[in-house]
Amino acid sequence: MIQTSSPTTLADALVTAREAACLTQEDLAERSGVSVRAIRNLETGHTSRPRKQSLLLIAKALGLPPEEVGRLMRRPGAERQQPPPGLVPAELPAAPRHNLVGRKAHVDSLRAHLSATEHGDTGRPAVVVGPPGAGKTSLILEAAHGVRDRFPDGQVFVDLHPGAASTPLTPDEIVPRVLRSLGAGPAAGHPEEAAARLRDALSRRRVLVVLDNADSEAQVRPLLVDGSRSAVLVAARRELPALTAQFRRHIGVLGDGDALQVLEDLLGPARTGAERSAASLVLRFCGRLPLALHIAGLWLSARPHRSLRDLADRLTQEQDRLRFLHIGDLSLEASVAACHSSLPAPVRGALQRLRTVNGDFDADDMVTHVTPSRGLAADLLDELIDRQMVHAVGPTADGRLLYRLHDAVRQYVAYGPVGSRHPDRVAGQIWLPRQAVDSGRKEA
Numbered sequence: 001m002i003q004t005s006s007p008t009t010l011a012d013a014l015v016t017a018r019e020a021a022c023l024t025q026e027d028l029a030e031r032s033g034v035s036v037r038a039i040r041n042l043e044t045g046h047t048s049r050p051r052k053q054s055l056l057l058i059a060k061a062l063g064l065p066p067e068e069v070g071r072l073m074r075r076p077g078a079e080r081q082q083p084p085p086g087l088v089p090a091e092l093p094a095a096p097r098h099n100l101v102g103r104k105a106h107v108d109s110l111r112a113h114l115s116a117t118e119h120g121d122t123g124r125p126a127v128v129v130g131p132p133g134a135g136k137t138s139l140i141l142e143a144a145h146g147v148r149d150r151f152p153d154g155q156v157f158v159d160l161h162p163g164a165a166s167t168p169l170t171p172d173e174i175v176p177r178v179l180r181s182l183g184a185g186p187a188a189g190h191p192e193e194a195a196a197r198l199r200d201a202l203s204r205r206r207v208l209v210v211l212d213n214a215d216s217e218a219q220v221r222p223l224l225v226d227g228s229r230s231a232v233l234v235a236a237r238r239e240l241p242a243l244t245a246q247f248r249r250h251i252g253v254l255g256d257g258d259a260l261q262v263l264e265d266l267l268g269p270a271r272t273g274a275e276r277s278a279a280s281l282v283l284r285f286c287g288r289l290p291l292a293l294h295i296a297g298l299w300l301s302a303r304p305h306r307s308l309r310d311l312a313d314r315l316t317q318e319q320d321r322l323r324f325l326h327i328g329d330l331s332l333e334a335s336v337a338a339c340h341s342s343l344p345a346p347v348r349g350a351l352q353r354l355r356t357v358n359g360d361f362d363a364d365d366m367v368t369h370v371t372p373s374r375g376l377a378a379d380l381l382d383e384l385i386d387r388q389m390v391h392a393v394g395p396t397a398d399g400r401l402l403y404r405l406h407d408a409v410r411q412y413v414a415y416g417p418v419g420s421r422h423p424d425r426v427a428g429q430i431w432l433p434r435q436a437v438d439s440g441r442k443e444a
């Protein structure tokens, strides 16, 4: 039911009523006989004189009483204010072309959250965090495309740290960048003034701001405006604990079934079914990480004459995996390098020293191998976890908490970037985690 007490426009009232009825624009068009285009124009405020007949049909399809139509027609702003002068940005990169396996619940809840921002606390962002290659960008884009219609004043997309070769954008660079996207006039001279102008611009618009590859809270804060109907969606390579996010999700590697599904989607079930044990090896060597699986699937689909066994053989040696998990402009190594490049020197140093630990490690191993200071060791461990380099693997039977480097991170620090001549590699002292050594023995 439309909340007549709410001071929304006709456009907003229609969107709210349709979503309350759990209908897409297409569903409503089918039920009402009004075209999708007409519904979209009404919902985005691009119809200056709505036809009463169309509104009657829509109200009937939504189960609203006929008298509601009169109220809708009289609703202040039925002729919705056009977006303020300037651009209506549509900057979202393309949504993933394929099925995002195992992420439906995340996509749905993100969309529900973003759709609800007009009623909620819009000063707090939605944040998705995960290790390199987990599918953060794909997830936020899939969610953002599904709610574009809710943000008629535009969608702004900023990659805050495109890769290891670039430096992260600073807040003083981000503010004028978004102001330009919104067509909100030339940037003010002083950064503080520019930040104020951005808050003002966002508070007058209904914009979706999508920030990819966030490295710090400071990059996000200038976009947060209380009382605005805009929304901010962030993909982060590290926890952003100082941001009070209204919505936070962590994503990681896929389960076995979902990981196999990624390969099946790219290769077809006949091909994976014919080589089930080789497929299992490929999943394992890819660490069930979406990016690695996607690259493996693309490699095989581009080579119908090659078998899954061929690929499994190529990936058997851990030190060769980063080199092979690379196709076109997709590269597992580049993904890890982008995260690694923004690590502070002490954290990077701790990672290097962890190469000498054999297998999973605990807080005592940090003291033995990284630094004798127990306090500093604990801080560094926290940083490694926050920055998605390390994850907890749960307590042992005797209650010890164990930690593990993410597979691709371990390969990166153990063998060095592809093409580099890592001294340990030359010396033949490459660190292998205990489990990998054990499983290698089992397979042999």
Ligand SMILES: Nc1ncnc2c1ncn2[C@@H]1O[C@H](COP(=O)(O)OP(=O)(O)OP(=O)(O)O)[C@@H](O)[C@H]1O
Pocket: 096, 099, 100, 101, 102, 103, 130, 131, 132, 133, 134, 135, 136, 137, 138, 139, 213, 262, 290, 291, 292, 294, 330, 334, 335, 336, 338
């Ligand atoms: N759930 C999924 N199912 C199938 N493919 C996926 C899934 N998630 C991601 N992918 C694919 O994996 C690749 C990596 O995804 P994406 O770029 O979103 O990861 P990311 O976490 O943003 O990586 P980075 O840490 O490098 O920014 C993409 O090619 C994407 O299409």
Ligand SMILES: [Mg+2]
Pocket: 136, 137, 138, 212, 213, 235
């Ligand atoms: Mg990404």
